[in-house]
Amino acid sequence: MEVLLLKKERLNGFIEKLQQDFEVIAPLKGDVIRFLPLKNPDDIFLGKNAYFPIKEYFFKKNEVLFQFNGTKIIVPELPSKKRAFFGLRRCDLNAIKHQDMVFMNDIHDPYYTAARKDSYLIGYHCNTAPSPYCFCGSLELADYFDLMVYDKKDDFLVEIGSSKGKGMAKKYASLFSKTSKKISEEEKKIPGSDRLEKKDISLFYNNSDWKKGTDLCLSCGACTALCPTCYCFETHDEVKTSNINEGERKRNWSSCQLQEFTRVAGEHVYRKDREERFKHRIFHQLEYFKEKHKVPLCVGCGRCIEGCPTRIDFVDILNNMKVENG
Amino acid sequence: MDNPYVPRPYKVLSSARETADTFTMTVGMAVLHSPGQFVQVSVPGYGEAPISICSDSRKEIKLNIRQVGAVTNALAGLKKGETVLLRGPYGKGYPMKKLNGKDIVIVGGGCGVAPLKGLIDYVENHRKDFGQVSMFLGYRSPDDIIFKKELAGWKKKYSINVTVDKKGNTKSCIDAREGFVTDALGETDIRADKSAAMICGPPIMMKGSIGILKSKGFRDKQIFVSTERLMYCAMGVCCHCMIRGKFTCLDGPVFRYDEIMDIENG
Ligand code: SF4
Ligand code: SF4
Numbered sequence: 001m002e003v004l005l006l007k008k009e010r011l012n013g014f015i016e017k018l019q020q021d022f023e024v025i026a027p028l029k030g031d032v033i034r035f036l037p038l039k040n041p042d043d044i045f046l047g048k049n050a051y052f053p054i055k056e057y058f059f060k061k062n063e064v065l066f067q068f069n070g071t072k073i074i075v076p077e078l079p080s081k082k083r084a085f086f087g088l089r090r091c092d093l094n095a096i097k098h099q100d101m102v103f104m105n106d107i108h109d110p111y112y113t114a115a116r117k118d119s120y121l122i123g124y125h126c127n128t129a130p131s132p133y134c135f136c137g138s139l140e141l142a143d144y145f146d147l148m149v150y151d152k153k154d155d156f157l158v159e160i161g162s163s164k165g166k167g168m169a170k171k172y173a174s175l176f177s178k179t180s181k182k183i184s185e186e187e188k189k190i191p192g193s194d195r196l197e198k199k200d201i202s203l204f205y206n207n208s209d210w211k212k213g214t215d216l217c218l219s220c221g222a223c224t225a226l227c228p229t230c231y232c233f234e235t236h237d238e239v240k241t242s243n244i245n246e247g248e249r250k251r252n253w254s255s256c257q258l259q260e261f262t263r264v265a266g267e268h269v270y271r272k273d274r275e276e277r278f279k280h281r282i283f284h285q286l287e288y289f290k291e292k293h294k295v296p297l298c299v300g301c302g303r304c305i306e307g308c309p310t311r312i313d314f315v316d317i318l319n320n321m322k323v324e325n326g
Numbered sequence: 327m328d329n330p331y332v333p334r335p336y337k338v339l340s341s342a343r344e345t346a347d348t349f350t351m352t353v354g355m356a357v358l359h360s361p362g363q364f365v366q367v368s369v370p371g372y373g374e375a376p377i378s379i380c381s382d383s384r385k386e387i388k389l390n391i392r393q394v395g396a397v398t399n400a401l402a403g404l405k406k407g408e409t410v411l412l413r414g415p416y417g418k419g420y421p422m423k424k425l426n427g428k429d430i431v432i433v434g435g436g437c438g439v440a441p442l443k444g445l446i447d448y449v450e451n452h453r454k455d456f457g458q459v460s461m462f463l464g465y466r467s468p469d470d471i472i473f474k475k476e477l478a479g480w481k482k483k484y485s486i487n488v489t490v491d492k493k494g495n496t497k498s499c500i501d502a503r504e505g506f507v508t509d510a511l512g513e514t515d516i517r518a519d520k521s522a523a524m525i526c527g528p529p530i531m532m533k534g535s536i537g538i539l540k541s542k543g544f545r546d547k548q549i550f551v552s553t554e555r556l557m558y559c560a561m562g563v564c565c566h567c568m569i570r571g572k573f574t575c576l577d578g579p580v581f582r583y584d585e586i587m588d589i590e591n592g
Contacts, residue, residue: 071370235558
């Protein structure tokens, strides 16, 4: 794909140009690193991957599906906003790809689609794994960006990945210079990011080692909230205290790690043990999604491990699993 | 494009009580559907609940609803002529066309009889396509028997076994024996070779019935289970209804038993 050169001292100029045309969202460092609306280009933090998942911009934590008044239903306007996301890692971009498959292909979700439509995705390639928990290299990630910025010693190389990216390259052409350099597949491999050794976990469904992880699980749901690909949700109605016929139906993230996730009438819970729920999450990430969509859901970002209060590392657990007889 | 989360208004044609905590609502929704499919019923302010269609008609749908939560209790208050919000139908029902020529064994427990009623209606409407029909229906008590009126009609045409956990002292015109539906199933001579069995009910009852059918020579592929799961979207996205990699709302709620196996922990 076409590659351009961006001089390092021109990065801020590029961001400022973007700010004239878009709301720019970039990783900022507060208590944790999180993608937030950017004011000053100097605030962009590229030292480590973000702690919070990018999904909060498209598959929102809280979404009003519609308002109701009695049986009358009003769907809110869904304006789409021109936004440029800067500093997305390869894992973040693939997480967006997988959620696109769910919300724009499996179904046509108007809320997700509106938020996603006028979003421009500009990646920042990891030269080495920024966190000890990363394992994106063990998974089947793809190129999925409008522009991708590669941090080379003297300059940035910017790869164009889509027609949206091409449009940006054209619009801001004065900032870029031509180059004969190409980005090879080898260069896209990230050193230190392939620690998941097991490729096919279907053999381990009945393994007794799933217990190892779950004895430490507090059922807090941090793993699923921080995961950029987890897309489970629930809906509920909220009414106005002044008029109980009026209100909103809302959609919220939910977590398969909680018993509430499957509770039906008569207080029956499926996957009652933490072990079953933990295993279900990992199987959904690595197996079940793949059965239907041909790629694993997990992008190997390690957030569910880094953000776990007891640091349950499913990659370690899987790596140590042995095939048991019977 | 249509917003898939938004239910549409339909008219309540009638609502009639079945037992102390169940009622059957007829809704003016004219829609093609297969037995075993379900709709998402909304009551604004309370939420949504999946309810299986318990009829087989192109003009209307019947919903047998048990009052177990906020939504179903609110639905009980809806009267003839009022509006109910629905979306659907969803899911994969019984593969009726593939079962042509087969004897049909129906095993239902409690409100699990409701989805099976749609199947029974279908068989009635296509009677010559099927062989013998035997039913095994279990309830907690005579007071919990749903579709009493229809049951009287089925008795004349099919082999029927009704059990109640406890008879109590209420008089009932239904002739039911005390015990579990699995007992009745175990004692009966049913031939596996040209049969298909349909089971719906509480997890323990389904498990027990599957065991008995298998001991009688039924293969997993001859057994169909209708599953109940918590669900929100009914479109294979919210993930609450997953059984291993399968979605109850898309791949089910009716599964051929060999497709899921681990109903409890999968
Ligand atoms: S499961 Fe964990 S490692 Fe995989 S994408 Fe989600 S947070 Fe990242
Ligand atoms: S998972 Fe891969 S792409 Fe994501 S931060 Fe780690 S090394 Fe970078």
